[in-house]
Amino acid sequence: MGPSSIRETMMNKKELVGALADKTGSSQAAAGEMLSAVLDTIHGELKKGNEVNLPGFGKFIAKHRPSRKARNPITGKEMMTKDKTVAQFRPSSALKEL
Numbered sequence: 001m002g003p004s005s006i007r008e009t010m011m012n013k014k015e016l017v018g019a020l021a022d023k024t025g026s027s028q029a030a031a032g033e034m035l036s037a038v039l040d041t042i043h044g045e046l047k048k049g050n051e052v053n054l055p056g057f058g059k060f061i062a063k064h065r066p067s068r069k070a071r072n073p074i075t076g077k078e079m080m081t082k083d084k085t086v087a088q089f090r091p092s093s094a095l096k097e098l
Contacts, residue, residue, distance in 0.1 A: 046087050058091040 011019070013035070021031035042052050042060055052060040062085050070081050 046085075049085070054092075056092055056094050058089055058095055061088045061090060062086075063088050 017028055017032045017035055020026075020035060021028045024031060024034075026034075045052050046060060046062040049062050049064075051062070054060075064085050065083065067080050067083050069078060071078055
């Protein structure tokens, strides 16, 4: 599969906003604002450590990863990584069946 065939199966934000505008009968500006508000809300909840569950779609989870030993690939020196929280997405069973 070449780069052009991968691009054909991807949707970018502009295309998503256009599809939302078509489905809702709203302007692209309004659809863009709605999408940004949804993404900002999900981001804010994950930052607080909360989960966001969308039945039939999936669940966004903030997962804590403690520090651990790692090795610098260039120098080979052992070091400790920092604690961090990462975002995870778990698709619902309905979405997995697609």
